[in-house]
Amino acid sequence: MDELIEVKTITEDKGKRLDLFLAGKDFGLSRSRIQQLIKEGKILVQNKLAKSHYKIKGEENISIQVPPPEKLSLEPQDIPLDIVYEDKDLLVVNKKAGMVVHPAAGNYKDTLVNALLFHCRDLSGINGILRPGIVHRLDKNTSGLLLVAKNDFAHNVLVSQLKERTLFREYAALCWGNLPKDKGGIETLIGRSVRDRKMMTVVQKQGREAITEYEVLERFPLGDRLRIKLKTGRTHQIRVHFLYLNHPLMGDPEYGGRKKHLGMIKDSLISLASQVLKIIERQALHAKKIGFIHPRSEKYMEFESELPEDMKKLLKFLRSE
Numbered sequence: 001m002d003e004l005i006e007v008k009t010i011t012e013d014k015g016k017r018l019d020l021f022l023a024g025k026d027f028g029l030s031r032s033r034i035q036q037l038i039k040e041g042k043i044l045v046q047n048k049l050a051k052s053h054y055k056i057k058g059e060e061n062i063s064i065q066v067p068p069p070e071k072l073s074l075e076p077q078d079i080p081l082d083i084v085y086e087d088k089d090l091l092v093v094n095k096k097a098g099m100v101v102h103p104a105a106g107n108y109k110d111t112l113v114n115a116l117l118f119h120c121r122d123l124s125g126i127n128g129i130l131r132p133g134i135v136h137r138l139d140k141n142t143s144g145l146l147l148v149a150k151n152d153f154a155h156n157v158l159v160s161q162l163k164e165r166t167l168f169r170e171y172a173a174l175c176w177g178n179l180p181k182d183k184g185g186i187e188t189l190i191g192r193s194v195r196d197r198k199m200m201t202v203v204q205k206q207g208r209e210a211i212t213e214y215e216v217l218e219r220f221p222l223g224d225r226l227r228i229k230l231k232t233g234r235t236h237q238i239r240v241h242f243l244y245l246n247h248p249l250m251g252d253p254e255y256g257g258r259k260k261h262l263g264m265i266k267d268s269l270i271s272l273a274s275q276v277l278k279i280i281e282r283q284a285l286h287a288k289k290i291g292f293i294h295p296r297s298e299k300y301m302e303f304e305s306e307l308p309e310d311m312k313k314l315l316k317f318l319r320s321e
Contacts, residue, residue: 002042005064009056018045019052022064024163028156029066037064074103074132076118077110083119084303089154089296090147091120091133094305097143097282102134112146122150136162136169136233141253143308144171144287157295162233168291171228171238172307174284174314175247176257176265176273179216179224186212186241190234199254200236202244210234212241220318221269222276223250239283250276250314252283272321279314286311 005027013021019038023031035052037043042065045054082094093112095101100111108114116123116133123133133148135158147167149155161167189207193199211231218225224247228238239255242248248256258277265273291302307315 002065002067005066007062007064009058009060009062011058013056014058016056017052018043018050018054018056018062021056022062026156026160026163027064027066028152028159029064034064037066042066074117075109075114077114078118079110079115081112081115081119084145084305085301086120089151089294090149090158091116092290092303093146093148095138095143095146095287097141097308097310100140101137101146116148120150123148135159136167138287139236139239139283139285141282142285142287143311145290145303145305146287147290147292154295158292161292165231166293168289168302169230169233169287170289171226171230172286172288172311173226173228173238173242174223174250174311174318175226175242176223176250177247178219179214179245179247182216184214186210186214186245188241188244190237190240200234200240202240208232208234210237210241212238218319221321222265222273222318223247225315225318238285250284251280252285253281255283257283275317276314279317280310282310284311284314 007022007025009021019031019034022029022034022043034043038050038052041049043050044063046060047063082096083091084094085092095112102113103109103111113132113134133150133155135147135149135155138144138146147158149158158167188202188210189205190200190210191203191207193201209232213229213231215227216224217227230237236255239249239252243255251257286305286307288307289302289304291300293299294301
């Protein structure tokens with residue numbers, strides 16, 4: 001049986017877009033999930049079908065029918081996992097670069113989710129059949145710490161922390177060129193690229209707020225070692241933001257880290273830059289720390305992971321030059 005959620009809007013909600021308004025509520029439903037429910041006719045405004053871009057007119061009644069999670073049909077796979085922490089509610093996994101987090105069209109095997117299903121068999125079903133337990137994501141070629149929920153209770157609490165920006169995430173990265181400031185913040189809107197729908201870019205309107213903070217920890221002739229903290233978690237956010245600053249991450253194949261680096265490197269250093277691209281073949285980005293309030297104990301927990309070998313090797317090379 002579908003779960004029924006009823007919402008009553010107020011005068012101050014007038015003009016808000018329906019999908020964005022509902023995504024901001026504490027229902028544990030992502031914007032994409034809400035959009036899908038709207039397409040399926042599961043969300044009604046004043047007992048009438050509405051589209052995602054519907055603008056709230058004031059005091060209105062909204063009803064949401066949420067179908068029960070589909071029975072998982074993904075194949076559990078015995079893939080080794082680096083589990084940093086685990087209890088009955090959640091796991092913290094240290095994901096290796098090259099592993100896709102969840103299945104998608106044309107790629108239903110060898111993902112983190114396949115490995116998780118083999119390991120614990122009891123993941124939260126809130127995100128649907130393809131993303132069980134996934135609270136937040138990392139790009140395929142970004143390594144590091146990832147938080148996974150084992151049940152719906154834990155999932156809802158952790159997603160709330162994510163929305164309220166109390167879930168702490170720190171990344172280690174290396175970018176091309178030297179940033180003008182030792183510390184800084186990047187605040188933009190991020191949306192889909194009109195040239196390539198698989199890519200994200202900084203946009204002037206109709207994007208989602210994206211906030212990144214950074215600190216330069218070391219400077220080298222070729223670039224900087226960075227500590228990065230996320231205030232928001234948009235798709236490809238860090239990679240997009242540093243390309244926007246014209247300091248893309250070293251090795252990044254999609255966002256300028258391999259093709260566009262020569263424009264910011266002195267001619268005398270181009271041969272060294274080419275050696276960097278032989279050391280690291282993916283974005284030099286690692287999710288180093290994660291901190292959160294445990295859903296059940298309500299105690300703050302924080303975990304840290306070492307840099308992977310390719311980034312250690314890259315740092316050793318940069319320090320030797």
